[in-house]
Ligand SMILES: Nc1ncnc2c1ncn2[C@@H]1O[C@H](COP(=O)(O)OP(=O)(O)OP(=O)(O)O)[C@@H](O)[C@H]1O
């Protein structure tokens with residue numbers, strides 16, 4: 001493991017003791033049931049030992065953030081008004097970002113009942129396939145140029161300005177494209193979780209970075225060989241659920257030779273997603289406030305908390 005040195009690293013056992021002394025330090029049976037329904041393969045020990053301390057840490061950041069918003073308004077002699085707290089979750093394709101994001105959304109909304117916690121993925125800001133094709137970018141899906149970064153920055157700006165009813169386009173893994181006329185609505189949340197390979201990336205102009213908008217950021221990390229197996233496992237699940245549905249992108253592979261389909265997926269992993277990880281995603285890791293490092297079966301073994 002070659003991790004950046006501007007972090008304090010904790011073993012799972014050490015991290016598990018950082019849950020604080022208040023009412024937030026356990027998960028209820030009801031929460032565990034909801035989490036199991038979310039993804040029945042999640043290791044429930046991770047929830048108690050990793051996510052409960054993380055929730056405690058997020059509470060500290062949130063309190064400090066809200067105090068600062070208040071004090072700054074006071075400084076300018078303004079009335080303080082609500083500004084959403086943004087959490088970014090980054091990492092490779094198929095490392096488990098969306099599962100982590102949904103787990104956090106569930107835990108945060110259950111413990112901060114007076115807070116509205118919403119979640120979106122930056123996949124919705126990919127250009128539609130037709131546009132990617134027009135620009136010759138179909139094989140570059142996920143790379144910086146395949147996203148409408150201006151749109152993403154405008155969206156983040158609108159969220160921070162508390163604009164009501166913001167429409168966000170939706171991406172579907174099943175049709176492998178942006179859903180025509182489909183969208184999510186972000187409506188003045190107190191906390192917004194934004195999950196995507198590019199949340200710690202790239203200026204679209206010289207002045208603003210996507211990462212500037214985040215008040216706390218998490219990088220989900222793992223050995224690329226492991227992520228490759230998770231990518232292929234997910235591909236198999238997509239195949240197994242596709243062959244009754246001719247509209248599904250994976251239908252063509254589901255009804256064909258399985259070994260050929262798996263070879264094709266492995267090639268896509270190496271030539272697209274692994275390349276993207278090496279060139280554009282991994283280099284952003286040391287901007288994250290927190291690194292969650294996973295081993296076999298998605299188990300988190302090390303947590304890094306940025307020192308500076
Ligand atoms: N904690 C976990 N325990 C068990 N399986 C998991 C866990 N997290 C993710 N997975 C599995 O790993 C695969 C990838 O996870 P997920 O879809 O969340 O990744 P992602 O990083 O959001 O991917 P993408 O960038 O392609 O959207 C899925 O099959 C998911 O079910």
Ligand SMILES: CC(C)(CO)[C@@H](O)C(=O)NCCC(=O)O
Pocket residue numbers: 093123141142143197268269272273
């Ligand atoms: C949509 C992204 C970019 C990120 O979630 C990814 O899942 C993807 O589709 N990558 C392109 C190569 C592939 O088909 O896996």
